[in-house]
Amino acid sequence: MYIIIKTLSRLVCMLPAALCDAIGFVIGRLSWLAVQKWRRQMAVDNVIKSGLAATPAAAESIVRESVYRFGPMMLEVLMFPQLTKEKIDGMVKITGGEYLREALTHGRGAVLITAHSGNWELLGATLAFHGYPIVAVVKKQSDLGADRFINEYRTLAGMHVTYKTSVREMVRLLGEGKIVGLLMDQDAGADGVVVDFFGRPASSPQGPAALARMKESPIVPAFMTRNADGTHEAIIHPFLWPEKTADREGDIVQTTNKLNRIIEDHIRKHPTEWFWLHNRWKV
Secondary structure, rough: OOHHHHHHHHHHHHHHHHHHHHHHHHHHHHHHHHHHHHHHHHHHHHHOOHHHOOOOHHHHHHHHHHHHHHHHHHHHHHHHHHHOOHHHHHHHHEEEEHHHHHHHOOOOEEEEEOEEEEHHHHHHHHHOOOOOOOEEOOOOOOHHHHHHHHHHHHHHHHEEEEEEOOHHHHHHHHHHOOOOEEEEOOHHHHHHHHEEEOOOOEEEEHHHHHHHHHHOOOOEEEEEEEEOOOOEEEEEOOOEEOOOOOHHHHHHHHHHHHHHHHHHHHHHOOOEEEEEOOOOOOO
């Protein structure tokens, strides 16, 4: 798999931008056709229950557009070897960079939380190219070739990569002043804390709140959104401090609840850019 994806990447890097856009458009549409009917219906139901659409037709439009975006996103990742600071500056506008810089002045690193919204891989690459010490905390892919490829490209963009299971490394890197980036918008199963998400109980990852509380580090929410012209905006929010009292479990729940609200607000503004095919309310 690694050789196949690398070969595709080399071919894509040789193509003109207009052709890449066209290929991304086609891949996105084909991806929608490949989605199973039961998963489409699950996603449509969740959009309606979240209050983001009043009718099944409107909800399906949101879900369909959220699938279409994977075509261009896939091409953007395959083109990572071409990235330079100058190209990033032409592709991405950073809004709120001062919040991240201020968070780092406290000397405790930062926990950056984001979601599967927009091109989250490009968000990490953008911050790395701007000199931020980004640590991408990732889930190991079941296909070792695909795992090797995506981590190689993350490293190529300037990110340090560690797996979700490497908690000690995350703690160490945070103590060294690094920015530990975590995706926290998917079902966390039995390991999560139950906190409302769009008004319904959902198992939510407790890692960001627990890690920030342990090291007393600021938490910085950040998201990527794609503009109609194909450029992007990296939106960085004001940082917040984790709750820290004698009640550890209560603190984690309260902080996670605050972070869920921030993610919700972003999804409300950009509903077609979130990954609706994942069942956020599985547990």
